[in-house]
Amino acid sequence: MIELAENRYGKSRIRLMKVTRHAHGQTYTHDLREWTVQVLLKGDFETAHLEGDNSKILPTDTMKNTVYSLARTSKAIAMEDYAKELVDFLLTRNPQVSSASVRVESTMWKRLTVDGEPHPSAFMRGSGELQTTSVERAQAGSFHILSGLDNLVLLKTANSGFEGYIKDSLTTLPETKDRLFGTAVTADWCYTSPNLDFDAVRTEIREAMLRTFANHNSKSVQQTLYAMAESALEAVPQIDEIEITMPNKHCLLVDLSRFNQDNPNEIFVPTDEPHGYIEARVRRRS
């Protein structure tokens, strides 16, 4: 006997740009948001898989249209609030759906400064960093919101060392009190409430992590990762758990002795592969 164990379906990589226009008398300001949205539904789709009966299937093309239509009417500023509206909309109109999940990835656009003034309608891509959220709700259930960020690329040139580790017959790594520490942070945190000023909380979490990365006297990526998670949890009571992944993007000191030159930690070769991979989930003790 064979059975359908689990299934879900939806639309991925729905790209959306929203311009919000504010008029101030003779002048104006525009706000810009760029989101990539994924919608996934779980529910009563067994007959679709087993019999080819599409009578309970909301086409993924309709889900894509829903994303744009709701973006037009929604007053949400935070992507978490927009995702909640989208989940509610899909669940209300589709009783065959048992749970809906919406993920939004937001691209960083920064307002251009021209002649020292913020420009009302010109923007610059900030970096490859993404702000993320995944919002899920079952019919008659409550929201589960996991927000975070991805590809926050950081580097510190002081206050990082790595010493005192295991040495065995395969060790070649020299100990160092002074190395470059480069990483690309991924973080995901859970909120204690589904109704928050999500953008304000996000800013505080991000700033707490950045401050700690900059100021930490790092004995390892592991220690700095934990300190960053701890500072986010201390700064923001509205989250109770945070998971952080920090690859160790090694920058290797170049040996210039072959050219009769010294290299007092000035010339490095940045490497992508292989890289260390450090991950931890840190939570408030209950």
Ligand SMILES: O=c1[nH]c(=O)c2[nH]c(=O)[nH]c2[nH]1
């Ligand atoms: O911060 C570090 N943690 C490690 O576990 C590790 N391993 C390694 O080779 N270099 C480093 N650096």
